Amino acid sequence: MAQNTERAGAAQATPTARAGQVGGTATAERPTLPAPSSRPGQRAQTASVVQEARRGGAAPRKVAVVTGAGSGIGRAVALALFDADWTVVLAGRRAEALAETARLAGLTTPESPALMAVPTDVTRPDQVDALFAATLERFSRVDLLFNNAGTFGRTAPLDELTYEDWHTVVDTNLTGAFLCAQAAFRAMKTQDPQGGRIINNGSVSAHAPRPDSIAYTATKHAVTGLTKSLSLDGRPYRIACGQLDIGNAATEMTGRMQTGIRQANGQLAVEPVMDAADVGRTVVHMAALPLEANVQFATVMATNMPYIGRG
Template structure:
């Protein structure tokens, strides 16, 4: 039976992934899940010390060896993002997967009191940074041989429904949904599959406040259940390992009892 050239490549060569925001939380969990599955992984994030810790953990748990590359990167800087992808290609030869994950939460307090700089800080990371990474991934995946790859954007349940006083975070995550839909369409020409994972209450620095009580739509303060962040790692791994002709456009993984589905 004849096996096509792309399938032969998949069997013989380890796939390479770039994970942004890889130093902690969801990015760290996803990076470790990919490494456990045999991927080569480029760890990107602003804090080099945290990336080094993830690399050490990957060596201890998975014997990752030379399958890990740390590249300190500020995704708000398009030049730094271009260098990130250049280093990935130089080191591993290609990029098969981008987990477009780097993000930040809402500024504190009521948005009526925010400065323009506080608004821009969220937009620069959650929207502009995600676009810069997606753009570079498209360029690399378009030009490599075999052509193509997969991009998974980290959206949020906030891409579908807001929390009280979350206007910056929610606006950027709604915009990420637009990026995902449009890139999924434009990616067809280059054999690039683009999808989005929307996460509800995974245990991370960003979501830890849920366990202490957060405002609800009716004005109450309620403790919300959380899920282990490693569940998200396995969800991304599932999406990443689909055959190239298949794509999960939107995947929601959430705590079963979180107050998202229903009225509040």
């Protein structure tokens, strides 16, 4: 994935376990670390309580949960939110990948007053519950969920796709998105002040499929239904829900775009890609709106990808 290379100067560290972290144990200390001075523009993270108002009477930092934050689009969005003065909870299956995201944010540990890593498999209800319990214990509220964790699954002709292939994609892309949205909804409904925002990661495949992608395409269409229902059900509680459909962001998952990917006519073709950081900037914009306004659906894509028209 294309990333800003100047982030690479900070040292990586093993995640610190805490009460509520999946696979971890409680610790008495939560470190408070200044950001490395070598990172241009980095703000010092010195407040012991995130919800404490910052110097000069500014509003407290809002709290975002980002799933799939250990790589690709999730990492890019987490870094963009962190740079925009959000407190960020990193969720993903691999603790070492979450620690790398924290390092790229300029932190020497994934534990700081403005960032926390919680290894989470979104297909496991108990782990999703633990993720949001840890977030509420540490930061008291959830203002944003970027519901991003997902998988393409195996690309194969329909008649060769196994039940396990189908089930894996549905569990991650649809059931996992539902479980995270449900947990965020519960928190946003009961917290004070009430409300928050959920942004689901859709795909241009929610509008037009690629060949041999029936599981991925079906789940991304289903995410659109999830988004609409969340928007409707969230109205009484100041919970806004929108969807970002993404096309050809340069990540580990989209490497085939740059080497040749099958087109609708059966031919292989190299497709243009965009920097995943552009997705991060789009999410920051959507998240910055007041809860009285909502980007219901947005598409951000490589300008020249073969999606609009006939390719």
